[in-house]
Amino acid sequence: MVLSVGSELTEDKQALLAFLSNTPHANRVQWNASVSTCNWVGVECDPNLSFVHTLRLPSVGLVGPIPPNTLGKLSQLRVLSLRSNRLSGQFPSDFSNLTLLRDLYLQDNEFSGEFPASVTGMTRLTRLDLSSNNFTGAIPFTVNNLTHLTGLLLGNNRFSGNLPTKAQTSKTTRRPQNKKTRDPNSKAPTPEHSNNALNKKKQKTEQQQQTGKTTTDCESCSEKRE
Secondary structure: OOOOHHHHHHHHHHHHHHHHHOOOOOOOOOOOOOOOHHHOOOEEEOOOOOOEEEEEOOOOOOEEOOOOOOHHHOOOOOEEEOOOOEEEEEOOHHHHHOOOOOEEEOOOOEEEEEOOHHHHHOOOOOEEEOOOOEEEEEOOHHHHHOOOOOEEEOOOOEEEOOOOHHHHOOOOOOOOOOOOOOOOOOOOOOHHHHHHHHHHHHHHHHHHHHHOOOOOOOOOOOOOOO
16 A cells, blocks of 8 residues: 555654553653644654654653554654653564664663564664663574664663674774784894884874874774764
8 A cells, every 4th residue: 555645644643642642651742633743842754744754752751561553653763762761561562663763762761571573673773772671581693683783782681691693793893913924034123223113103103292183093982872
């Protein structure tokens, strides 16, 4: 079935209203059905205002499980942030519909159960934060399906075992450098040659200090968090 622009946004609107009406919260979010969905707090739409692509509701007092057939219907969603609430229960199985999701932030909640199988089908994810929840069990090898991940945060849960082999390898892992083997027929460097090299290195360092330029050997010094 082909949906028109208007009908798709209408479905997103209904899904969001169903989520809010069935999830206890601290009344920090008040969506007016008579107002455009794209103007609601925490909601962002695509440039053509045809679908919801971002939902950010951090620290708004959401309590309890995420109702089925609500957020899982936002099939065009790219960013979802529900961090720092009191959401609980198992990870919604219908989140498997969110195949276009890039960033998922669910840290600092009370979710439980095993590592969500539906997450491993979100192959476009670049950032996944499930830290500070009550997840248990082993992390499945299928987490390696998430080949676009640049950030994976799972701390402060009760996972057992280690990350699967491929998932342990990150972009910050460095290969040991091989020592250069000197040609046995070549001449060993003379003391004069060594002193010249040290002097050049010292001069270069002094020039960098004078110009304020410094170099750092750091591929990823910090984790970007939502």
